[in-house]
Amino acid sequence: xxxxxxLRVTDPEGEQVADLVAFAxxxxxxxxxxxxxxxxxxxxxxxxxxxxxxxxxxxLLVIEDDTVGLHDFLLAPCSAExxxxxxxxxxxxxxxxxxxxxxxxxxxxxxxxxxxxxxxxMNVPVGPDGKVEVLPPISRAGDHILFRxxxxxxxxxxxxxxxxxxxGRLKPVAWEVLPARDTAAAGAEAASA
Amino acid sequence: xxxxxxLRVTDPEGEQVADLVAFAxxxxxxxxxxxxxxxxxxxxxxxxxxxxxxxxxxxLLVIEDDTVGLHDFLLAPCSAExxxxxxxxxxxxxxxxxxxxxxxxxxxxxxxxxxxxxxxxMNVPVGPDGKVEVLPPISRAGDHILFRxxxxxxxxxxxxxxxxxxxGRLKPVAWEVLPARDTAAAGAEAASA
Numbered sequence: 001x002x003x004x005x006x007l008r009v010t011d012p013e014g015e016q017v018a019d020l021v022a023f024a025x026x027x028x029x030x031x032x033x034x035x036x037x038x039x040x041x042x043x044x045x046x047x048x049x050x051x052x053x054x055x056x057x058x059x060l061l062v063i064e065d066d067t068v069g070l071h072d073f074l075l076a077p078c079s080a081e082x083x084x085x086x087x088x089x090x091x092x093x094x095x096x097x098x099x100x101x102x103x104x105x106x107x108x109x110x111x112x113x114x115x116x117x118x119x120x121x122m123n124v125p126v127g128p129d130g131k132v133e134v135l136p137p138i139s140r141a142g143d144h145i146l147f148r149x150x151x152x153x154x155x156x157x158x159x160x161x162x163x164x165x166x167x168g169r170l171k172p173v174a175w176e177v178l179p180a181r182d183t184a185a186a187g188a189e190a191a192s193a
Numbered sequence: 194x195x196x197x198x199x200l201r202v203t204d205p206e207g208e209q210v211a212d213l214v215a216f217a218x219x220x221x222x223x224x225x226x227x228x229x230x231x232x233x234x235x236x237x238x239x240x241x242x243x244x245x246x247x248x249x250x251x252x253l254l255v256i257e258d259d260t261v262g263l264h265d266f267l268l269a270p271c272s273a274e275x276x277x278x279x280x281x282x283x284x285x286x287x288x289x290x291x292x293x294x295x296x297x298x299x300x301x302x303x304x305x306x307x308x309x310x311x312x313x314x315m316n317v318p319v320g321p322d323g324k325v326e327v328l329p330p331i332s333r334a335g336d337h338i339l340f341r342x343x344x345x346x347x348x349x350x351x352x353x354x355x356x357x358x359x360x361g362r363l364k365p366v367a368w369e370v371l372p373a374r375d376t377a378a379a380g381a382e383a384a385s386a
Binding site (some may be wrong): 029030033034035036038039040042043044045055056057072075076077079080084085086110112113114115116126128130131132133139162 | 195210217222223224226227228229231232233235236237238249250262267268269270272273275279303305306307309310321322323324326339
């Protein structure tokens with residue numbers, strides 16, 4: 001994703017989570033950080049207008065639009081180990097973590113460098129005692145979230161394969177890269193001039 | 194901290210935060226992960242009996258004792274950039290992040306590899322809308338938290354220098370390494386036998 005471009009992540013069928021990670025393109029030491037984002041946004045619930053920050057305190061992404069308004073940035077991507085520990089699976093799937101690790105490896109991102117993802121559409125309420133639950137997403141078919149890149153980025157995105165996170169049914173996610181808004185406007189002006 | 198040893202972090206004067214990070218000793222690719230810990234403990238509030246997990250889904254630390262019961266694992270360590278952005282400081286202190294980075298560099302930990310810390314005694318309530326606040330710690334003079342290492346670890350620990358986190362006054366923290374409980378018991382038995 002180049003600076004200014006936008007990424008629209010859509011839940012085509014509803015109730016499906018998509019884990020997203022981001023790194024500065026060409027410098028994978030800079031990564032999307034839940035801890036910095038919670039601090040600078042003074043919230044663990046991010047939606048339209050909110051900024052997502054890197055470990056180096058730069059804004060990597062801005063949420064331009066969000067038809068759901070309920071996402072998670074607390075929980076690490078599901079993984080084979082997680083499926084063994086929480087679900088008791090003997091032959092666990094590789095999960096979001098395995099998908100992200102495989103997709104990012106050719107770009108020089110080691111598995112150990114994958115941080116907590118921004119989990120689009122994931123419904124993780126936090127109780128007054130701090131307890132967290134994983135409930136079905138409230139996203140319906142066609143709901144989406146739109147991110148704008150504030151700098152050149154490497155993005156990892158995967159449909160989530162944790163049964164509890166997706167109301168028991170694993171479904172696809174859709175994504176589309178939209179051009180930078182200013183560039184498109186400038187282009188249209190140039191064409192009409 | 195070697196496996197079985199325990200680390201007692203004490204707040205000698207009260208209302209003082211101490212940020213803690215942990216890495217597997219000799220393999221700094223394995224680090225204490227807030228995202229895995231929240232998932233496996235089903236809570237963002239960790240206290241006595243709770244386990245703190247690594248990015249590779251291993252238990253690194255167990256909280257053996259905790260006289261406060263209120264700590265934070267959401268917010269990234271304060272840093273020069275954070276002091277510029279949130280406090281408007283022109284000549285910012287290096288903060289917890291800078292302290293940890295300086296202390297860990299000789300052990301091969303790059304600044305970019307420092308994850309969200311376990312912030313002992315930090316009081317960060319989360320509202321029903323997801324908003325987070327930074328309030329004075331509820332710790333009083335002499336309060337402590339005691340961690341047991343489940344494997345050999347490299348620990349980074351620093352007193353926090355963010356005014357809001359420490360009720361406006363920056364104070365020292367104290368720490369002590371206690372021997373492994375079983376080893377001590379076995380030693381006592383051997384001595385009496």
